[in-house]
Amino acid sequence: MTTGWRMTLSVQAVLAQASWVGIRVIIGYRALSEGADAVFLGVLASSFALPALVAALPSGRLADRFGGPVMTLVGLVTAIAGTVTMLAFRGLSVLLAASAIIGLGNLLVIVGQQAFVAHVSHGDSPDSAFGTLAAAASTGQLIGPPAVTLAASLGAPTGGQPDTTIGLLVCVSFSALAAPAYLLLRLTDARISGGRQEASSDPITVGDVLKAPGLWRSLVVSGAVLVTVDLMYAFVPVWAAEQKVSAAAVGMLLGLRAAISVLSRLGLTRLVNRFGRKVMIISSITAAVLSLAILPLVGLWGAVAVMVGLGLGLGIPQPLTMAWVVSLTAASSHGAALGLRMTVNRLAQITLPIAVGSLAAPVGVLGIFWANAALLVGAIAVLAGADTDPRASQEKNYRHD
CATH class of the missing domain: 1.20.1250.20 (MFS general substrate transporter like domains)
Known part of the structure; x- marks a missing residue:
């Protein structure tokens, strides 16, 4: 069972991180196609991190109460919603709002996965479990940019800018494929960490x-x-x-x-x-x-x-x-x-x-x-x-x- 949840968590982390860093890369091209300048690109980069300043601690509390897998699933859905917003609407203001939504989703994913590892490894050394999670996340960071940019480039005219719509669709696919892992992780969390809700009321x-x-x-x-x-x-x-x-x-x-x-x-x-x-x-x-x-x-x-x-x-x-x-x-x-x-x-x-x-x-x-x-x-x-x-x-x- 331990091997089962570790493998499931690793696959989910790889896919979620691949989507996250893929979006970070492709959104810059999206902004440039909308006429953004260097100043706006800096503001856009900050907009991803800002949600964590106000939402990280509350999301951690919610993970303690409802379980890390629940928060991770909510985060994946939130990130998908932000990405779909970018696909459905154009404009620099939309990019700022959507990037903040995606940043919030990524925050919930990370806190949820870390809280899950902390709960299921309670009583044992958590170093190995956190090492597994961190290695999987780094693997996703290796996979995401080349996969997204390659797909976007293949869909673009010869010598033209990458097709950001295709790139964003690849990112949505990564997030969607990561979501079903919730089922096994939730079952594992309930079995190992029963009674958490009462303890953290x-x-x-x-x-x-x-x-x-x-x-x-x-x-x-x-x-x-x-x-x-x-x-x-x-x-x-x-x-x-x-x-x-x-x-x-x-x-x-x-x-x-x-x-x-x-x-x-x-x-x-x-x-x-x-x-x-x-x-x-x-x-x-x-x-x-x-x-x-x-x-x-x-x-x-x-x-x-x-x-x-x-x-x-x-x-x-x-x-x-x-x-x-x-x-x-x-x-x-x-x-x-x-x-x-x-x-x-x-x-x-x-x-x-x-x-x-x-x-x-x-x-x-x-x-x-x-x-x-x-x-x-x-x-x-x-x-x-x-x-x-x-x-x-x-x-x-x-x-x-």
Whole structure:
């Protein structure tokens, strides 16, 4: 049964993420065809993240009450509705509204899947289950853009802009194919996590969640790592322009980084059992710091090694910080805690890239990547004083008593 829900969740995560990143790519072409400028494209990108600032924690509470699979299904339907809105109506204002709807749908999917993993792995080490979810999501991020852009290009006139209608239809298909997984995941959730509704009937506030000892540390580390992914996508092209590296090579490098991240999440449980969650997170972030520090100084072939380091440094911490959040909170508030994690991540994604870019831009690409490395060094400092596996510590103290 464990294998069954893991496989079902993985397929759902691959399809949902393929749809999500496919939309993120194709909507830019849609906006350009509507006459959008660079400023509008920036606003459009932000509109995807904004729903999480207000809806992440409430969606986590709902996941605690009704179950992660329910929230995931609602999220998939919401994302489909937003995509269909773009297909049915034209105009830049429609794109903004539809992207916010799709962003809300993606938020519900992510929180729902994470809450499901937290509930069904309660009492066991959640690192492996979160590693499976993160690896599947990364696989979807690898599949989505080429699948959607290829389909859109095949439907376009020779040498013309991609057919965004076909691209959006592919995204809708991915989301629709992900929806039936709800049935098995719901049955599994009901069997393993029975009684959750009664346990979470009292409203859970942000203050209640933040009372968990050390939770703020996990949120800071998580946000720093996730922002690094965004900064990398934003500024690697700047490095490439300075080094005269082609766009095709940049795509291959970023694909290599994503593939290494997928591979790094396989077998995490054995590594965590051997070295500990804290050692694994610090070691991986250290690899990312070194890679960011070196990147501005190397050319194409040196960047291959850098992307391997970034793949490890950005791939390992994300599932482990999710497991860390879960280990700090009660079962009845896992969804709320993961929703709060999502809120902090989105806030960091909106604010920190602007701050890093503004402060480091006068120095050039060197300053940007070194500022990002300094941000991760700060995350390591925050992590140094943390207990990343309080349950294991409690069991150890109990055995010594």
